[in-house]
Amino acid sequence: MDEGRPFRVRSWYGLPAEIGVGRVWHWVKAGPVPLPHPGLVDLHLRQGLPRRERERLTYWHEMGHLETLPLALLHGLALWSVGRRRRGAPWWARLLVGLLAWLAGWELFAEFYTIARTGPKYARLYRKARTPMPTALFFWVGMWLLAVGGSMWVWGGYRRDTEDAEIS
Numbered sequence: 001m002d003e004g005r006p007f008r009v010r011s012w013y014g015l016p017a018e019i020g021v022g023r024v025w026h027w028v029k030a031g032p033v034p035l036p037h038p039g040l041v042d043l044h045l046r047q048g049l050p051r052r053e054r055e056r057l058t059y060w061h062e063m064g065h066l067e068t069l070p071l072a073l074l075h076g077l078a079l080w081s082v083g084r085r086r087r088g089a090p091w092w093a094r095l096l097v098g099l100l101a102w103l104a105g106w107e108l109f110a111e112f113y114t115i116a117r118t119g120p121k122y123a124r125l126y127r128k129a130r131t132p133m134p135t136a137l138f139f140w141v142g143m144w145l146l147a148v149g150g151s152m153w154v155w156g157g158y159r160r161d162t163e164d165a166e167i168s
């Protein structure tokens with residue numbers, strides 16, 4: 001895997017894209033549009049892994065962002081349509097929680113994809129990792145809390161709204 005040379009790939013839904021995996025930076029560009037997501041998350045997740053394996057996993061992770069984009073868009077759409085009508089919280093709080101939940105969800109989708117592509121080797125790599133687990137654990141617990149907790153917070157306000165509407 002050459003550092004800095006982008007890979008040309010095509011998503012299952014036909015979108016051509018470019019994936020770049022470097023020592024510290026990586027990106028996905030779908031056509032001319034970059035898909036922004038916090039790369040810092042991936043760096044934390046890969047601590048303690050050998051460089052080659054780290055880059056390979058990062059490549060699958062970036063590919064995962066591309067392949068699960070439709071799923072992420074659906075999640076975002078659901079959050080948006082519910083969140084904009086949610087009462088009991090200022091707009092900026094709804095936007096912030098919704099955005100975090102959406103990004104965290106997309107990170108989880110991408111990493112689930114990475115696990116699916118890597119197979120049993122994924123668990124083996126992490127068992128052998130020299131760094132103690134907490135950095136990876138931090139990713140899983142943090143992303144799960146943000147994605148599920150955030151989505152439920154947005155959704156919970158919606159349920160209360162419909163109940164209010166039934167009473168009035």
Ligand SMILES: [Zn+2]
Pocket residue numbers: 037038039041042061065107110
């Ligand atoms: Zn990511």
